[in-house]
Amino acid sequence: MSNTADNTVSKVAVDSINVLSGADPVELDRRAAFMQQYASSPLPDTEQLQNLGLYINRPALSRLLFMHELYQKIVDVHGVIMEFGVRWGQNLVLFSNFRGIYEPYNYNRKIIGFDTFSGFPSVDEKDGTMVAAGDYGVTANYDDYLAALLDYHESESPIAHKQKYQLIKGDATNSFAQYLTDHPETIVAFAYFDFDIYLPTCHCLELLLPRLTKGSVLAFDELNCPEFPGETIALLEVIGLSKYAIKRSPLNPLISYLIVE
Ligand SMILES: C[S@@+](CC[C@H](N)C(=O)[O-])C[C@H]1O[C@@H](n2cnc3c(N)ncnc32)[C@H](O)[C@@H]1O
Structure with missing residues (x-):
């Protein structure tokens, strides 16, 4: 190290x-x-x-509790859950288990994760100086390991024979548009943005907006974060800061969210 x-x-x-x-x-x-x-x-x-x-230590537990808080806000909102920037996939597993607890028969609540599974494909000058292409990678073939974990967790809840998650491997600046072409029915109840960087956040936010409904939750892992300015700049450019209240919880200093009204 x-x-x-x-x-x-x-x-x-x-x-x-x-x-x-x-x-x-x-x-x-x-x-x-x-x-x-x-x-x-x-x-x-x-x-x-x-x-x-x-x-599980205090910071990790707080994060997990915040994910729980966010999930509870979308139980009565129709649509899928998307995570933009999955990495090791803990959030996807948590969302899968929260679905099993709070809405075990809602097989329509698909959980879709987008990641290269090889770290940042590139960085923009708007991302500042702390990050570089390739950062936040994972081990080889990690997406296969994560799929097996998600299969196990689905098997512990009802309607296990229907696969209710999808991992979309590749640069999301291309793969999200393709996903929407392949799934024109998509409504998004909850999107968790955690690419950390400008370009994919900007691109996916733009494509996502028409897919949201009143009550949809958009959460961001790095707004107002000096090490990752690109995420805030993307939000500024695509939605602006004054249209929705950007909320937080005492559970975490960085994660924030807005609810579409
Ligand atoms: C901070 S990590 C995500 C952490 C994860 N959400 C969590 O809570 O543990 C950022 C992830 O975004 C992914 N990423 C960044 N830019 C991407 C892009 N253009 N397309 C797909 N994935 C991207 C990286 O590969 C990395 O896994």
Whole structure:
């Protein structure tokens, strides 16, 4: 692992996967030690899944609770869920399980994730200086692994024989338009924007707008975030900041959302 800047946010590289981290060296060391405790858990395999709360830390738990808060806002809104920028896919799994809990018979609530599964295809000058093409990659063939995880989670809820998720691999600046051509019926109840960068956010937001209905929720992972200015610039250009209230929750300092009125 290398930590290449002494700024409050720095680029961290592990096995050639580059991400930005706001953790300081003390936090990184503490978490590395905790990972060892996790890796050497004395719990038998048969009891690990029921006891994951032993290992989920406060920031990760807050994030998960916020996803739950967002999901509850769209239970009575018709349409699919889309995540723009999936990476390891935790949100897709959470959404799949929230569907199983709150609307187990709503097989119309498809969950669609867009990602290259190889990190940022390029960056724009509007994205500033902290990010580069290839950042936020994943391991080889990760989309296959994620599909298997999503299959398992669907199998734990009703109507498991219908696949209700789709992973769209590739540059979303092309693949989202193709998805809409292939699925002209699409209404979007909830879109989670987490590309982090300008160009795909701008492009997908433009295509998404006519697919929203009153009550649709648009959430953003990085608005007002100095390390990723491109996401805010895209929102400014496509929707503006004054048309909708941009809301937040005490659960997370960065994630924000708006509800179409
Ligand atoms: C910060 S990560 C997403 C994290 C994920 N939403 C989560 O909560 O764990 C950003 C993702 O956006 C993807 N991405 C960025 N630009 C893209 C593009 N033009 N097309 C498809 N995926 C893109 C990257 O590959 C990366 O996986």
